[in-house]
Structure formats: C-alpha cells, structure tokens
Amino acid sequence: MADGRQRQEHGRAPETAEPERSRPLRAAAAGEDGPRPKRRDSRLPDATDEVIIGALADDARTGITEIAAMANVSRATAYNRIKRLTDDGVIRGYSVVADHARMGLGVTALVLISGSQPDWRANREVLSSYPEIEYCWYVVGSADIVLLVRVADTDQLRDLILTRLQALPGVTSTQTLTVIDEVVHRPVVKPAD
Template structure:
C-alpha cells in the first residue's frame, strides 16, 4: 500500500502532543519528548516510530531563510496541465532545483508550485526552459514573492 493509499489513523492526545512538539523542534530528544508528554522514554520512542511508520510523520527538516541561503528570488508558479497528466507532471516538477512545495488544486489552475532561485534570471530560465517544456504543461503564470513569513505550526 502506497503512502497515498494508507488509511488515516486517529491520533490520541499523547500522539497529537508528540506531533506538536516535533513540529516545533524536530531535533528534540526522545527524553525531552517523553518528559513533556508524561510517558516513559520507551513509550515515546515506540509512539514516534509508529507515527513515522504510519506516515503521520513524513520526515524532519530545517526551516530555511532562502534569501540568507542565497536564493533571493521566490515565486509561486501556477500551471494548467493536460487532464490526467498529474502524475507524470508531478514527477518532473519534483526534480526541479529549488522546488519546495507542490500541490494539485482546484480552481482557475491545476498545480501550485513554490520555487526558490538565486535571482530573477534563474527564475526566468527555470520557468521558460524547464517548466514550460514539460509534456502535459499547457500554461504557467508566475507570482513573485516580495516577502514571506513561515507560520509556526505550534501556534495553530
């Protein structure tokens, strides 16, 4: 069964708290998580591994300041694609340098892609030569990001 086919699993309050803590600090130790949710280290370890195995936790990553990392141009790119081409288009988009978020959506366009590049010239090159040449892509529209703020998932 693929990740897309896995049935959702209800989380109990302890699992929800573990997820919240790891969203806030993915580098938190098992010991600190266990203390925070008032379970043994073995229980916390088992729960975290189960959350990973069940696909609830998909991985751990750092939040990046793209501008400070030398990626000064960010953009949301909307794409209209040929019907039934999502899987093949997605595979190509996932390979793009600087692509950080990809979603199949409803509305006036089909796909929303977030990319970060060194500058506008690199962004232009990415859109005009890479994205628009992908089979199944009918059209694109680029929305430049002037300022962005990461929302803290623990505040929600």
C-alpha cells in the first residue's frame, strides 16, 4: 500500500514478505534443495555424545527419555545433542541390523577385484545395481575393489563371480574370501584411547 500499512483481507492476518536472502537458507535447511549445509562449529563427539551414539547404535528405537537418563542429561539436552550430531553428519541415519542367514542369505563373502583402473568408473552403476552387494569399496593395495556380498548359497556366489563380475570390462582377476564366522560386529567403532 502507498502508506506502508498492510491491510487484513477477509479476516486473515497480513502476510509478511520473507526476505529474499533467507529463502534459500530455509529451503536448504529443510532439505528441499539438496543436502543440508554443513555446520561451521562442528566438533568431535565428547563422552556424552558417545553415550548417546552408543545407545542409538544398540537400539535405534530407544526413546529420548531413556537416552537422556543413560547420558545423565535432560531430555532437551539429549534431543539437542542428537540434532547436532545429525546436522554435523556424525549420525547419518538409523537402520535395522538384520540376521542375513534367517533372511535366506547364508553365505557372506568378500570379493577382491583387480583390473585396469580406467574401467572402474564405467562399472560403478553396474556394481550398484547388483542386489547381492552390500558394500563396495575402492581400495589401494593388491586389489582395486573389495565387495561385501551376501547370497543364499555357493551356486549364487559362483554365478555372481563367474558370469557377472569377471565379465565386467577391465576385470583381470578376482579373489573370494568366504566368511565362516562373524567374530566382531560393531555398528559404531570408538577411537582407541
């Protein structure tokens, strides 16, 4: 309006214009335009954070009141710590720990792949499309790629290796290490003292 006042229409409160510069920040914080911005004041987790992370790693369904009691902090502090750890990227998500054998995936193996480096970029999408592959790491050493695979039986493992992995462009050799027993499984690894 010419006199600088906003008028109410049909009983609604006047709308206030959001400053143009704050819109992208608000959208980014809400995840609308990609990943959240990194916090500038991020720091390594302290002992309280480690208690909170440990509680969530043991059971991601643990309630905020129980987490607060474990960490000996208020509910608000526990909530704010979890939010900060999430915003800082320390907590990247919450997941289920499945018993793969009970899901019919009784064979776990590490497959080491060696080959010519230029072809690996082209093979990323192909490797990502194989549902048997739980993890895929590019590594340095005697192999170029290490895969953690889970299959129902050795026939499926043989099929994956001989007909699909060894057929990828640039693969010169594979080595398979079949897991016979899981000795240690830590969803969260703490730094050594």
